Amino acid sequence: MSLPAPLLETQGLVRRFGGFVAVDDVHLTIRRGEFHSLIGPNGAGKTTLLNLLSGDLTPTEGRIFYGGQEITGRSLWQRARLGISRAYQLTHLFPRLSAFENVRLAVQSLHGAGVIRDWWIPTRSLAAVQEKTMALLEEVGLAAKASLPALALSHGDQRKLELAMALALDPEVLLLDEPTAGMAVEEVPGILAVIGRVFSRGNLTIVMVEHRMDIVLKLSQRITVMHLGRLLAQGTPVEIVQDRRVQEAYLGGLSG
Numbered sequence: 001m002s003l004p005a006p007l008l009e010t011q012g013l014v015r016r017f018g019g020f021v022a023v024d025d026v027h028l029t030i031r032r033g034e035f036h037s038l039i040g041p042n043g044a045g046k047t048t049l050l051n052l053l054s055g056d057l058t059p060t061e062g063r064i065f066y067g068g069q070e071i072t073g074r075s076l077w078q079r080a081r082l083g084i085s086r087a088y089q090l091t092h093l094f095p096r097l098s099a100f101e102n103v104r105l106a107v108q109s110l111h112g113a114g115v116i117r118d119w120w121i122p123t124r125s126l127a128a129v130q131e132k133t134m135a136l137l138e139e140v141g142l143a144a145k146a147s148l149p150a151l152a153l154s155h156g157d158q159r160k161l162e163l164a165m166a167l168a169l170d171p172e173v174l175l176l177d178e179p180t181a182g183m184a185v186e187e188v189p190g191i192l193a194v195i196g197r198v199f200s201r202g203n204l205t206i207v208m209v210e211h212r213m214d215i216v217l218k219l220s221q222r223i224t225v226m227h228l229g230r231l232l233a234q235g236t237p238v239e240i241v242q243d244r245r246v247q248e249a250y251l252g253g254l255s256g
């Protein structure tokens with residue numbers, strides 16, 4: 001059986017902050033259609049790597065390829081249009097706008113260069129935008145809360161809203177940084193179900209950074225472990241839990 005083709009690849013990726021090397025010579029391959037988790041102790045470089053993939057940060061060295069095409073110098077927006085979308089941790093929500101308005105703005109951002117250009121759009125496409133917005137809210141389980149301002153939503157619901165906004169860009173690759181972070185225990189199953197459902201509809205590749213191992217093991221097809229900016233191990237969930245180096249890195253991380 002042949003493996004699916006690589007969709008997202010990095011070669012020798014390095015990111016320094018001053019003299020500190022946060023991401024160190026990373027060669028990562030994400031295959032089309034896989035659920036790939038990125039784990040590792042605090043400070044391992046996971047978020048920095050995700051930022052390099054999304055275009056939030058530029059690498060100090062190395063190259064990034066998407067579908068075989070080099071995207072190293074591409075901006076965040078160029079990458080989003082190619083199909084790489086990122087869910088942001090609350091930072092991109094408009095707190096006073098309704099859940100619906102938040103998602104609608106994300107849907108509209110796909111149609112033009114920005115809000116100004118979309119100031120006037122034909123009624124027919126306006127209806128399509130409304131319809132797509134509502135479908136996205138339904139997909140993440142927020143349809144009943146569409147008219148509530150984002151700030152009135154629970155933390156868990158705000159994370160679902162972010163997810164809907166990321167999905168509004170019709171991504172091929174969805175990048176998630178700790179989707180359950182800061183969530184009340186009872187909210188975790190809800191967001192998990194949403195992520196699982198979104199993935200199972202197909203055509204989506206997910207790269208997720210997450211600390212909760214139960215979640216990682218449940219959702220992932222492949223797992224990459226980072227430690228001190230480097231890739232330590234990669235494999236299936238079963239391979240990773242049995243890996244001695246991984247166990248040592250975690251113990252070292254906890255005691256260090």
Ligand SMILES: Nc1ncnc2c1ncn2[C@@H]1O[C@H](COP(=O)(O)OP(=O)(O)OP(=O)(O)O)[C@@H](O)[C@H]1O
Pocket residue numbers: 017020021022040041042043044045046047048049
């Ligand atoms: N903008 C920055 N300026 C300076 N140092 C940074 C910056 N961003 C990250 N770092 C450092 O790079 C290292 C990796 O950070 P990163 O946030 O990528 O880790 P992480 O694996 O996501 O950790 P966590 O699990 O705690 O979220 C850390 O030591 C961090 O302090």
Ligand SMILES: [Mg+2]
Pocket residue numbers: 046047048
């Ligand atoms: Mg992080």
